[in-house]
Every structure is written in C-alpha cells, then in structure tokens.
Amino acid sequence: xxxxxxxxxxxxxxxxxxxxxxxxxxxxxxxxxxxxxxxxxxxxxxxxxxxxxxxxxxxxxxxxxxxxxxxxxxxxxxxxxxxxxxxxxxxxxxxxxxxxxxxxxxxxxxxxxxxxxxxxxxxxxxxxxxx
Ligand code: CMP
Numbered sequence: 001x002x003x004x005x006x007x008x009x010x011x012x013x014x015x016x017x018x019x020x021x022x023x024x025x026x027x028x029x030x031x032x033x034x035x036x037x038x039x040x041x042x043x044x045x046x047x048x049x050x051x052x053x054x055x056x057x058x059x060x061x062x063x064x065x066x067x068x069x070x071x072x073x074x075x076x077x078x079x080x081x082x083x084x085x086x087x088x089x090x091x092x093x094x095x096x097x098x099x100x101x102x103x104x105x106x107x108x109x110x111x112x113x114x115x116x117x118x119x120x121x122x123x124x125x126x127x128x129x130x131x
Contacts, residue, residue: 003033004080004117005126010068011111018071021114024101025075028087034131035073040066048129057110064110072130081123084116
C-alpha cells in the first residue's frame with residue numbers, strides 16, 4: 001500500500017462535484033484516510049506551490065486556489081501515486097485522456113478540478129503539509 005494527496009479545487013467544489021470526485025476515487029479502490037474542507041490563505045498556497053515560484057501562471061493559480069474552499073485528502077492504494085495520475089489525466093483538460101476526471105469535469109488548465117501528487121516523495125511531503 002502507498003499513499004498520495006488529492007485536492008479538490010475550488011472550481012469543482014463550487015459546482016457541487018466533491019461527492020462525484022470521491023465516488024470516482026472509491027470506485028477506483030482508493031481508501032480515504034484523511035480529508036478536510038479548508039479555505040487556503042495566500043501564504044499557505046504559495047508555500048504549497050513553492051516549486052512553481054517564478055512561473056508566469058503562479059499569481060493566477062494562487063488567486064484561484066484561494067477563491068473558495070478546497071478539499072485535500074490523503075488516499076491509500078497499491079501504486080497510489082501513479083494510478084491517481086492516470087485517473088485524473090493530463091494537467092490540461094483539453095489534452096486529458098477520455099474518461100479521466102479532468103477530461104470529464106475540468107474547465108481549463110487552471111480550473112482543472114483536482115491536484116494530485118506527482119511522486120512518492122512529494123506525496124509524503126504534501127500529506128504532511130495538510131495533515
Ligand atoms: P496542479 O496539479 O495543481 O499543479 C500546478 C497547477 O498550476 C496545475 O495543476 C494547473 O492547474 C496550474 N497551471 C496553470 N497554468 C499552467 C501551465 N501553463 N502549466 C502547468 N500548470 C499550470
């Protein structure tokens with residue numbers, strides 16, 4: 001078993017899609033081991049996305065992620081990180097594979113409904129960041 005972090009982003013929470021995302025995760029055999037609804041501050045969001053410091057999209061990303069509640073959750077499953085990246089699809093919903101969560105409900109590269117850890121190392125850091 002391994003763990004990863006998923007965040008339901010404000011665009012999905014605002015459209016009442018939290019339950020839908022949880023259902024997709026549970027049907028894909030993920031166990032939710034931690035979960036909460038939080039309103040992120042600018043400071044916390046900048047810390048979380050520190051790896052994107054200097055990127056042209058960072059300010060807009062921070063404004064978006066602080067615009068409404070988000071739902072971080074720690075998920076457990078065999079091969080959790082890699083399988084979740086497959087389940088959510090590419091960062092840009094326009095290029096995400098058919099059937100993935102971002103293909104299904106993502107609006108654009110910023111409002112892409114969910115974040116997921118990209119490696120086991122980052123998953124451990126991101127879970128510790130929120131829980
Ligand atoms: P996420 O997985 O949360 O990681 C960083 C986020 O930055 C990403 O999803 C996108 O929502 C957002 N983003 C906005 N513009 C870009 C871009 N040009 N390239 C990558 N990520 C972007």
